[in-house]
Amino acid sequence: MDIDAVVHEKRPRPTLAILTYDDGERIFRGNRENYIDLIRTGQELGVNVYVTTTSDFKISGKNTLGYVYDFNAKRWKKTEVPVPNVVYNRIPFRKFELLPEVQQTLQACLKHGQIRLFNPSFFNKWTLFEWLNKSDVTRKLVPATQKLTTSEDLAELLQKHRALYLKPVRGKAGKGIMKVAKSTSKLRPNDFQLSIQDKTRSIISYYPTISSLWTQIRNLAGNQDYIMQQAIPLATFKNRPFDLRVLVQKNAKGHWSVAGVGARLAGKLSITTHVPRGGSIDNPKKLLSSTFGLQDTKKIIRRTKRTAITIAKQIEKASGQTLGEMSMDLGVDTKGNLWFFEANSKPMKFDEPPIRKRSLENLINYSAFLAGMKKRKRTRARKRIRTRMRTRSPLAAPKRKKASVRLLKPTEGG
Ligand SMILES: Nc1ncnc2c1ncn2[C@@H]1O[C@H](COP(=O)(O)OP(=O)(O)O)[C@@H](O)[C@H]1O
Ligand SMILES: [Mg+2]
Incomplete structure (x- = not known):
């Protein structure tokens, strides 16, 4: 045998499958630009990347079906591909992820002796609260939160805090968010005021009693589960509140790191900071320093990064899941304290170019790291x-x- 050939034999390239869903309308769902960028970054960093769907993905043999991207023809091609070392769950909607056949595929990945699956499911705002509440350190970062169940509980929490956010536990992008407060209108000093988030503005209505307010909230919430949460007085820029979006990812060594911190400034008439709701992307340093000055801003940004990593570790530990990334919405109050609003296990693309680049590299490097690790026994x-x-x-x-x-x-x- 040629010893030299054995010694120099290249280790096979790690293979990463991006798992998504085929809803029958398009060949697969999700952000294709994102997938193409990952495939390209994989080529640069030595990881084979393809996209696959829960219906095509069969992992009992050596090969399965996936989509590779032809950069010259700018086309996707369905082809036979090797069963991957690593699976990155990007199933884009909760309703898809909950389907039995999708659950079956995720189960199969978790059970498989060699495949490593990361980010196995969406988070839920109530569960996140429970996870962070388990640690003394992270508990302090979460605003007072309860499940929204009765008008009595609502009235009681509203006694303790000047305003509350009501949020669907499975919501995203500001959908279904409401804010309740005691009226700030001189004409209706004893009323309750309810702001609901419409497309890009909020609509305010007034209620003389807690029970009339409750009836309206129940109408709006329908059968969705909600939490109620202390409203944090956010730091503002030109009278518009803003918050921070932090992307936390594992790196080539499997350690949590901050890929970037962005900021979202609320639209003039909005109770949230989402861009589709009139908010805008901005520079955290600029926004923070208008209130806190440059020195303190630097400290706040450093604290934000440390805090985001602490939170990510606690979420990972309490969830018992293998996680490779999450984005987080953190608020900075008028005094400079940090607050946790939510984390997302299927982060949207960050448009800030340096964050974008680092985020792709982290995902690929982390996948290579996972591919090189033996799968642990079931814990x-x-x-x-x-x-x-x-x-x-x-x-x-x-x-x-x-x-x-x-x-x-x-x-x-x-
Ligand atoms: N407790 C709160 N205090 C102040 N602002 C909040 C609070 N909760 C949410 N917000 C605002 O609403 C936005 C959306 O809330 P979030 O929990 O991230 O829900 P979604 O899943 O809809 O993004 C936050 O980014 C923040 O601007
Ligand atoms: Mg959010």
């Missing part, structure tokens, strides 16, 4: 997600096991 946490995925929605909170009560401090156990 208790893994078993837990699997049971959760099988029996309930993958988004629901893990049920506390009796045994874990022992691990709680007496003050937490209550």
Whole structure:
């Protein structure tokens, strides 16, 4: 045998599959620009990347079906591809991810002896709150939050805080968000005021009693689960509130790192900062320094990065999932304190070019890192997600096991 050839034999390139969904309308769903950028970055960094759909993806053999991109012809081509080392879940909507056949594919990846799946499901705002509430450090970062269940609870929380945000636990992009407060109108000093987020502006209405307010909220919420949350007085720029969007990702060593911090400035008439709702992308340093000055702004940005990593670690630990990235919405209040609003396990593309570039490289490097790692035996946490995925929605909170009560401090156990 030629020893030299054995010694110099190249290790096979790691293979990454981007998993998405075929809804019958298009060959596959999701942001294609994003997929193409990942394929290109993979080529540069030595990772084979293809896109596959939950219906095509069969992992019992050596090969499966996937889409590769032909950069010259600018076309996708469906072809036979090797079963990957790593799967990146980019199924774009919760309704798709919840389908039994989609769950089956995700299960199969989790059970497979060699494949590493990261970001196995969407987050849910209530579950995130519970996860962060488990640690003394992260608990302080979350505004007071409760499930929205009765008008009495709403009235009680409204006694404690001057305003509350009501948010669907499975919402995104500002959809379904409401804000309640005691009236700020001199004409209706005793009323409650409800702001609902319309397309790019909010619409305010007034209610003389908590029960009339409650009726309206229930009408608007329909059968969706909601949380109610203390409203944080956000720092503003030219009278418009803003918040920070942080992209946190694992790097080539599998360690959490901050790919970038962006800022979103609320539209003039909006209760949220989303760009499709009249908000705009801006520079965090510029926005923060108008209130806090340059010195403190630098400190706040450093603190934001440290905090985002602490939060990511806690989410990962409490969820028991393998996570490679998440984006986070963090608020800075008028005093410079940081607050956690939500994290997203399917982050939208960051348009800021340096963040964009780093984010693609991190994803590819992390995939190469995962590909080189042996899959660990099923841990208790893994078993837990699997049971959760099988029996309930993958988004629901893990049920506390009796045994874990022992691990709680007496003050937490209550
Ligand atoms: N508790 C709060 N206090 C102040 N502003 C909030 C609060 N919760 C949400 N917001 C504002 O609303 C936006 C959307 O809330 P978020 O929880 O991120 O929901 P979505 O999933 O719709 O993006 C935030 O980016 C922030 O600007
Ligand atoms: Mg958000």
